[in-house]
Amino acid sequence: MSQYLFKSMNRDVGKAIHHYDMISHGDRILVGVSGGKDSLALLWILNERLSRIPIKYKLFPVYIDPGFPDGFADALCEFSRRMGFDLRVENTDYGVSAHSSTNLENPCFLCARLRRKRIFEIADELDCNKVAFGHHKDDIIETFFLNICYSGNISTMRPMQSLFKGKIFIIRPLAYVEEDRIKRFAGIRQFPEFINPCPYADISKRKEIKELLNQLYKSNRKIKGNIFRSLRNVNPDYLL
Secondary structure, rough: HHHHHHHHHHHHHHHHHHOOOOOOOOOOOEEEOOOHHHHHHHHHHHHHHOOOOOOEEEEEEEEOOOOOOOOOOHHHHHHHHHHOOEEEEEEEEHHHHHHOOOOOOHHHHHHHHHHHHHHHHHHHHOOOOEEEEOOOOOHHHHHHHHHHHOOOOOOOOOOOOEEOOOOOOEEEEOOOOOOOOOOOOHHOOOOOOOOOOOOOOOHHHHHHHHHHHHHHHHHHOOOOHHHHHOOOOOHHOOOO
16 A cells, blocks of 8 residues: 555656656756655655656755744654755744734735745755745645636646846656645555644645535545636636
8 A cells, every 4th residue: 555655656756757857867956845744745756856866956945934832843854864965054033923923914815925035045056946845736726716716817736937137946756746746655654743833733725625615625536627627728818
């Protein structure tokens, strides 16, 4: 079962990488590590692939610590060392300041924006031309509905996106992999579970959308696949 799961995940990761031409020989890839199962699985799979494919690239895992009490940076560093990586930790107050009374913006939006900005700055420092995030198929679908419901636009995350006039590319190699498979993979690999110290972790709009979609998926197992395929099958003649 575990071997089949890995093969299916690796096949879909390879499919996404090939379809969007995500990784080339000599790439320097910053991997955004959050401590969640998704980013840990991404780092593990990208590293494992190096032993089986003809092209070579370098991985640079980075964790942006948002500064909440009871953080897990030290434990995450230790786990990364066991994987063979020297994790770079950026200690910040982004999360704390975003949730302060002086911030008039959406705290989650501001925290994410600050962390993303720092990721790109570090990528430039490390001369990385790619930034890999652990967003998966469910994230892409949920973002689509989040943008419709709360931003009033039809858009989502792209598996590969050029930024800064092509200087850096965001890549999402898990774009074709469902969250459920990543959870099972993380359990089999015995990845540690790091508790998110953010006070908004359990009350986000994303969680509301996830719960809504899960109700739809229970009613018809084809719905998730149909939604995902629809993101590549847009008919602008029937939109306002």
